Amino acid sequence: xxxxxxxxxxxxxxxxxxxxxxxxxxxxxxxxxxxxxxxxxxxxxxxxxxxxxxxxxxxxxxxxxxxxxxxxxxxxxxxxxxxxxxxxxxxxxxxxxxxxxxxxxxxxxxxxxxxxxxxxxxxxxxxxxxxxxxxxxxxxxxxxxxxxxxxxxxxxxxxxxxxxxxxxxxxxxxxxxxxxxxxxxxxxxxxxxxxxxxxxxxxxxxxxxxxx
Amino acid sequence: xxxxxxxxxxxxxxxxxxxxxxxxxxxxxxxxxxxxxxxxxxxxxxxxxxxxxxxxxxxxxxxxxxxxxxxxxxxxxxxxxxxxxxxxxxxxxxxxxxxxxxxxxxxxxxxxxxxxxxxxxxxxxxxxxxxxxxxxxxxxxxxxxxxxxxxxxxxxxxxxxxxxxxxxxxxxxxxxxxxxxxxxxxxxxxxxxxxxxxxxxxxxxxxxxxxxxxxxxxxxxxxxxxxxxxxxxxxxxxxxxxxxxxxxxxxxxxxxxxxxxxxxxxxxxxxxxxxxxxxxxxxxxxxxxxxxxxxxxxxxxxxxxxxxxxxxxxxxxxxxxxxxxxxxxxxxxxxxxxxxx
Ligand SMILES: Nc1ncnc2c1ncn2[C@@H]1O[C@H](COP(=O)(O)OP(=O)(O)OP(=O)(O)O)[C@@H](O)[C@H]1O
Ligand SMILES: [Mg+2]
Numbered sequence: 001x002x003x004x005x006x007x008x009x010x011x012x013x014x015x016x017x018x019x020x021x022x023x024x025x026x027x028x029x030x031x032x033x034x035x036x037x038x039x040x041x042x043x044x045x046x047x048x049x050x051x052x053x054x055x056x057x058x059x060x061x062x063x064x065x066x067x068x069x070x071x072x073x074x075x076x077x078x079x080x081x082x083x084x085x086x087x088x089x090x091x092x093x094x095x096x097x098x099x100x101x102x103x104x105x106x107x108x109x110x111x112x113x114x115x116x117x118x119x120x121x122x123x124x125x126x127x128x129x130x131x132x133x134x135x136x137x138x139x140x141x142x143x144x145x146x147x148x149x150x151x152x153x154x155x156x157x158x159x160x161x162x163x164x165x166x167x168x169x170x171x172x173x174x175x176x177x178x179x180x181x182x183x184x185x186x187x188x189x190x191x192x193x194x195x196x197x198x199x200x201x202x203x204x205x206x207x208x209x210x211x212x
Numbered sequence: 213x214x215x216x217x218x219x220x221x222x223x224x225x226x227x228x229x230x231x232x233x234x235x236x237x238x239x240x241x242x243x244x245x246x247x248x249x250x251x252x253x254x255x256x257x258x259x260x261x262x263x264x265x266x267x268x269x270x271x272x273x274x275x276x277x278x279x280x281x282x283x284x285x286x287x288x289x290x291x292x293x294x295x296x297x298x299x300x301x302x303x304x305x306x307x308x309x310x311x312x313x314x315x316x317x318x319x320x321x322x323x324x325x326x327x328x329x330x331x332x333x334x335x336x337x338x339x340x341x342x343x344x345x346x347x348x349x350x351x352x353x354x355x356x357x358x359x360x361x362x363x364x365x366x367x368x369x370x371x372x373x374x375x376x377x378x379x380x381x382x383x384x385x386x387x388x389x390x391x392x393x394x395x396x397x398x399x400x401x402x403x404x405x406x407x408x409x410x411x412x413x414x415x416x417x418x419x420x421x422x423x424x425x426x427x428x429x430x431x432x433x434x435x436x437x438x439x440x441x442x443x444x445x446x447x448x449x450x451x452x453x454x455x456x457x458x459x460x461x462x463x464x465x466x467x468x469x470x471x472x473x474x475x476x477x478x479x480x481x482x483x484x485x486x487x488x489x490x491x492x493x494x495x496x497x498x499x500x501x502x503x504x505x506x507x508x509x510x511x512x513x514x515x516x517x518x519x520x521x522x523x524x525x526x527x528x529x530x531x532x533x534x535x536x537x538x539x540x541x542x543x544x545x546x547x548x549x550x551x552x553x
Contacts, residue, residue: 009378015385054373060432084377085419087429088444089437107377108415111384113392141444 001124004029004044006037006063007052007082016050016110023117033057034066041070041077047124048078052107053090064090071097078123082107086133088141091208095128099205103129103164115163122164128204132159138211148191157184162204220268222249222332237336242271244292244331246285258339260311277309291324292331300324308337317344354528355463362466365426372422380415387411430469434459435492438469447480448488448505455492460499464551467525468492468501471533474518475503475545483507483543494551498531501547510539522547 003025007013010032017027029040033056041049049070053063067079078101081094091104103123109131110116119129135158139150150158153174160170167185171178188194192210194203222241224232232239233253241250251266259266259275266274272281291297301323308318320337391404423441430438436455443450459465472490479488485507492501519535526533530550537543 009374012378012382012385015382019385019389054428060428084373085423085428087437088440089429089433108381108384108412110381111388113388137441137444140446141440141450143449 001048001121002026002028002044002046003048003050003120004031004037004040004046005050006031006034006040006055006066007050008032008055009052012107012110013052019110019113020117020120023113025117025120034062037063037066038069041074045074046077048080048120050080050082050120053081053083061090064093067094068097071102075101077101078120078126079103080105080120080123080129082110086131086137088134088138091130091134095205095208099128099208101126101128104134105129105131106133118169119164127164129164130162130204130208132156132163135159135162135207135211142211150188150191154184154188154191157181158188158207161185161188162207164204220247220249221263224250237338239334239336240266240271240275241325241332241334243333246270246272246288248274249332250334255337258310258337259308265311275309277307277315280307288333297324305340308339316341351530358467358525358528359463362426362463365466366431369422369426369428372418372425373428377415377418377422380411380418384408384411384415424473426466427469430465431462435465435468438465439472439490439492442469442473442476443490446476446488448476448483448485450476451487451489453489453491455490456494456499458494460551463529464499464549467529467531467549468499468547470525471501471522471545471547472503474522478511478518478545479503479505479507479543482511483509485542495548497550497552499549499551501549502544504542504544506542508539509537509541509543511535511537511543519545 001024003020005013005017005020005027007016013030013032017030020027028044028046031037031040037049037051037055049067051063051067051070053061053067055062055066064081067081070077070079079094080103081090082105083090084107086106094102094104101123103119105116105119109119122129136155139155139158143149156174157170160173165173167178167181171181174181192207194207194210229252232250235252235254238255238258239250239252240248240255242248248266248269248271251261251263255266256262261269261274272284276284287298291300299322301321303319303321305317305319307315309315317340318337319340320335322333322335325332325334387404387408391401391408394401394404427438427441429441434457436457439452439455443452460468472492476488476490479485483505485505488503488505490501490503492499494500519533523533526547526549531548533545533547535543535545
């Protein structure tokens with residue numbers, strides 16, 4: 001799988017690149033700012049572009065703008081945005097034109113190599129990945145508007161669901177049976193009044209639409 | 213000043229002239245016809261006329277800027293016709309006119325000398341140019357202090373983001389690589405796992421600290437997303453009833469943000485509330501921020517540094533902060549932040 005990675009923090013970028021190579025990915029390009037990123041993505045047409053949200057020259061969300069541009073120009077390229085902050089605003093903007101092949105993760109998730117590489121694969125396949133922390137924040141805000149309380153376990157399951165995990169993946173992560181996860185998922189969908197039967201990466205979208 | 217019989221000057225004993233000339237304030241008197249009859253030394257220095265030039269001249273022509281003359285004459289006429297004295301015996305601030313045509317701020321009080329026949333108005337004035345400049349400078353410097361503090365907060369957040377936060381991610385990466393090379397049975401494994409858990413905690417704490425210092429999303433996205441994020445993090449459920457999508461000056465947005473942040477922190481700490489409601493709206497040149505809770509109320513308002521700091525910040529920007537907190541009926545914090553948008 002071919003990757004372009006962009007981050008202005010050189011050490012971190014190179015560390016992540018090495019980690020990805022070790023995990024069997026091919027890092028075909030590295031970029032230190034948004035412009036370089038766009039150039040390399042256009043040139044290499046990678047499977048996934050991993051993009052730090054905050055890069056020079058600006059002081060805001062240059063990476064996000066670049067990510068949105070990639071989505072528009074090259075819809076086949078998956079985009080995984082990394083941010084120091086779980087910021088709903090950025091997630092909403094990132095997903096404005098669809099959630100296929102998009103992800104948003106906190107930067108420190110890089111170090112959990114297995115989950116990180118799993119997330120990259122899901123984005124490459126056209127799935128979506130959302131940091132559980134963002135989901136829990138969105139839930140927090142919804143609660144004030146009379147959301148039926150989810151149990152702690154259900155919130156956990158919802159977070160992993162948003163991260164794009166399958167029931168099987170969630171079961172492994174939580175060390176419970178797949179049947180147990182199914183029960184939680186059914187209960188979550190009922191409480192949130194979500195259309196049942198939305199599966200795999202499409203259910204991330206369903207959850208998002210509900211929380212947005 | 214002379215007291216020549218056919219001069220228009222007020223006839224006063226020389227000692228009294230000496231007394232008036234020693235005063236720091238300008239003393240100017242005029243009769244019912246609007247002509248100057250007395251012009252002391254301070255008035256001569258301030259306005260740039262000699263007593264000979266001033267006495268006998270039309271007061272309005274001499275000392276009142278053209279744009280204010282009509283109003284001045286109307287006022288005198290209305291008063292002489294028996295109308296209520298609009299400007300008499302009060303301190304007022306107005307603009308004066310010097311001999312060289314320049315205008316300057318004055319404070320003055322005008323009195324009608326009781327029992328004087330014919331009618332005599334006496335004005336006491338002083339040039340307040342220096343005070344006005346000092347006031348303007350003070351105001352500007354208070355605004356600059358607030359802006360500098362905001363800029364410093366932005367810089368600290370930026371430095372944490374590019375520095376310590378990145379380093380912690382690097383550190384986690386390295387620790388995990390090390391952990392991967394250590395078998396589960398190894399005694400270092402447990403140590404590394406503990407270190408990683410500790411690091412996770414530190415990373416999360418630093419993240420919240422950095423965003424508390426100055427949320428990057430406020431600079432980039434404005435009040436709406438920043439307040440949504442604040443509401444999502446609040447321990448007490450928050451309803452954002454109304455928040456404008458428009459952008460305002462950085463100091464206005466930061467002030468609104470910190471008002472809501474402090475108010476919500478207070479709700480969580482002091483109010484025992486079920487819910488808080490936030491309303492931000494633009495009203496007559498001000499951004500009005502209101503945070504209500506349904507808690508215990510009865511806040512004395514003094515004691516802490518939170519509200520005091522906000523009060524200072526608002527005063528510096530020419531706005532104000534008020535709190536209503538009847539016992540048992542919840543608390544409302546309201547801030548008005550001037551914003552010329
Ligand atoms: N929403 C509220 N409900 C009830 N009491 C409140 C509320 N907000 C403030 N108070 C009272 O007003 C006092 C002053 O608040 P202020 O924010 O200035 O200080 P503080 O929160 O005690 O300390 P800090 O300096 O950390 O902010 C509080 O100590 C509290 O007693
Ligand atoms: Mg407080």
